[in-house]
Amino acid sequence: MIVIGLTGSMAMGKTTVANMLRDMKGVAVHCSDEAVRDLYNNAEVIDLIRRRFPATFQKKTNSIDKKKLIGLLGRDHEAWDDLEEILHPYVRCAQQKFIRDQQSLGTSIAVLDIPLLFETGGEQRVDFTLCVSAPEFIQRQRIEARIRDGKVSEEDAAFRLSRQMPDAEKRARADFTIPTGTSIAETRKALEKTLAEIKKTMGGPSPGSCRFPPRAL
Secondary structure, eight states: OEEEEEEOOTTSSHHHHHHHHHTSTTEEEEEHHHHHHHHTTOHHHHHHHHHHSGGGEETTTTEEOHHHHHHHHTTOHHHHHHHHHHHHHHHHHHHHHHHHHHHHHTOSEEEEEOTTTTTTTGGGGSSEEEEEEOOHHHHHHHHHHHHHTTSSOHHHHHHHHHTSOOHHHHHHHSSEEEEOSSOHHHHHHHHHHHHHHHHHHTTOOOTTOOSSOOOOO
8 A cells, every 4th residue: 555645735625635535446545634623532642731721621511612722722833833742743643543544444555644744754754745736826825815814823823834834845846746726626736746656666566565664753
């Protein structure tokens, strides 16, 4: 089985590409953001967040008030680092389980959708990396649209970008770049071509096989 790491900066179209991959036969996608959302129902994680950010704990429901947590974190890099230090090990465990499950199911390609793939050293845990990218002016247009729609503030968007590796560096480090600056059809065509190249490079592994030894997550 081939394991691919999918990444891309804010408003680059990573979600669109992930959905394309989900529609492809023999491909399964694990979303790190969805895994993080699930962790807020995990008793161990709730306790760890409570200890670090006690004001966010709701004793009545034994849960974390995520709105209060986000407000408390604000644009404090150190606080965000602390939260990620709590969450990331659990996300990696979820990724490892996903890979094991997909291998037992005979899936040909398992994709780990990881926004901070290179920032967290995630490229060491996959066979190939894909970076989703668009020209800077298109990224800016997309961000401005989100700001107008009230999905994010100008300040929060700038903060999120500050915590991400520059797009040029991601593209330089990735094995393949998937362009999203033109049409959906062109993006899909580029994605299909890239997957064909990856399969060819791997020598066409049969479903359920694994070309490389499993890597510890």
